[in-house]
Amino acid sequence: MIELGQLYILIRYILIDFAISMIVTLSLNFELGIAAIAQFGRVLAVEIGAYVAGGLTGRILAYTIPELRQYSGAEYSNHLINFKLVDTINRTLLEHNALLSIGILILTLALAAIIGGIVGWLTSYPAIRLKEAYLGITLLAFGDVVMLIAQNYDPIVGATQGVSVPDPFRWARPYSFEAALIIALILAGLTFIFFEMLVRSPFGRALKAMRDDEVAAKVYGKDIVKLRTYALIIGSAFAAMAGAYYTMYIGSCKAFTYTRLTWTFWPWAFMMLGGTGNNVGIAVGVLIFVIVRTIIINYKTYLEPFVPFDPIWLEPMFVGVVIILLSVFRPQGLIPEKPAFTIKKRRIRSIIEIMRKQAS
């Protein structure tokens, strides 16, 4: 039997994982499901966001404290200095100042969104020239190059040693995890609403038209280059925010956490399960995957004595089987995309009624 306290901890982990994965997957769905851009480099924007939270915010905070100003340059990410620096920042600035902490959180997210957007704009250079899988592999290469550099070049985020991240949830101790969770859920909800509204807006409808038939969209005067560029900027900005938030919540930033497996391929699997192009489906897909993942990770010790291997490997196996089964039997996902109405159905019906009356 599992105790209530244990269950509570489990649910906490599931929910925060769900919220962060949800933002990343929604942004991926926006780029692939709505705008038909083969985004195989989702990790790129996520890691950029993470490096903003790990490398930039801390430096800005260190610069504001006169005694620490000398360390706000390249020395900031030296692992011998960094943990003391961040600890000082946490104790002197953030611990007793909830307002400042929230401000820092918002500032970091905003910076991540701006820089992520710029990265998205840069990736539009190949995205308007290449098609389908070629574009996918190019974006995948971009993500890997950035990770390789961050992993080996100390002054960004301390290479393999990583850096600590100023903790914007410390003021809520001992409930800082709950604070992080609630804010994450609010952010995920806002992202969901934003993307739902965006899909229904004229811009979203233009993107769908481009996805379904590029030539037809061009005939109606839609600028394909502009549409794709905007879609990439918006998607990357949100993915970067998710990366930044994840980094702040786990409290440290190590470059090798951001692999193409966890931040590109898994969101792809979430999206395929839920239903490409459908935001509600995405939420369901993410929730199912996160629950299964958390259960495997948490209960692997129970299975360990019975099998001659580490049960953690059941997780990639599960994801792989799900991907193959879905692509063969249900390519549209659990909840297929439905036509999105810009106004309520009832209102459409009443307009039809009025028009009929006028005609008769």
Next chain:
Amino acid sequence: MIEPSLVYKALAYSSNIALMAAGITMIYMSTETFNFAHASKVSWGMYFVYTFYNFFGGHPYIYVPVAAILTGLIGVAMYLTFNRYLLKRGAGMITLMMSTLGADLILLALLNILADYLSRVHKLYSRQIRMEIYDFTVAGIPFSTLIALIIVVTLTASIHLFLTKTKFGIAMRATIENPNLAGILGINPELVYLTSWFIGGALAGLGGALLVFIMAGYPVIGQYLIVTMFAGSIVGGLYSIYGSLLGGFLVGLSEYLGIWWLSTLFGGKMLAYRQVIPLVAMVVALLFFPQGLGGIKWGKVAKVVRGERS
């Protein structure tokens, strides 16, 4: 001055990359599938040699062909279990690519389970396999280099003969050019796809199995090498086996020797950025000459070199 042993290793490494890149191109040409599972197949090739050697003894080189055949069969299994249905349905490139990614995750998990099993039950040091000591020299040249070069050369020749002189080879080319028309003429495209999946998988396994004699192996090595393989295949132009062999060889060589050269200039820290070279080669090829090496009209080039104007 560059050491001869480094040159030998570079030659062996790039020949093996050429084999793997040819496998990717083979599968892409016939079924339009970018095969991500190539990564795990390479690792499986390595671990087949290691496992068989530890269980049955003998010299590890005798297990290289066995490894190639077994990974070829993995390719066949992938075709029969899902790729076949997706091709019949006319699934898009992205779906095809994602499905091989799923297969890659399964193969990776199974390989890790094998490695765990070997280390926990048989007490083998299987998380990092080192078999360089079993390599020997023939006339002063390491056998790993010799065999890899021989295989690449014979492969180029035999693929040429196969595709131009045998009936099945011609049927294969016809299917790749136009599957429907080939079907009307009585060619079974499924057999052609099956064969290319087998050859593609076998080339991955062969490359991996030979790689075990020049570098340390670990379960995720394929995931690191796949970037170089894809780069070789893309630089080669994706629609030509010869192009991919040449592309893979060049990318492998520039990665191995290029990083050595950079490390002599800027110090050993550069070695960590090794993978950047194939990635950059790939992106440059895709953006600026998407036709690749296979798209170059060599006849025209020869004419220009000879001074004749076409």
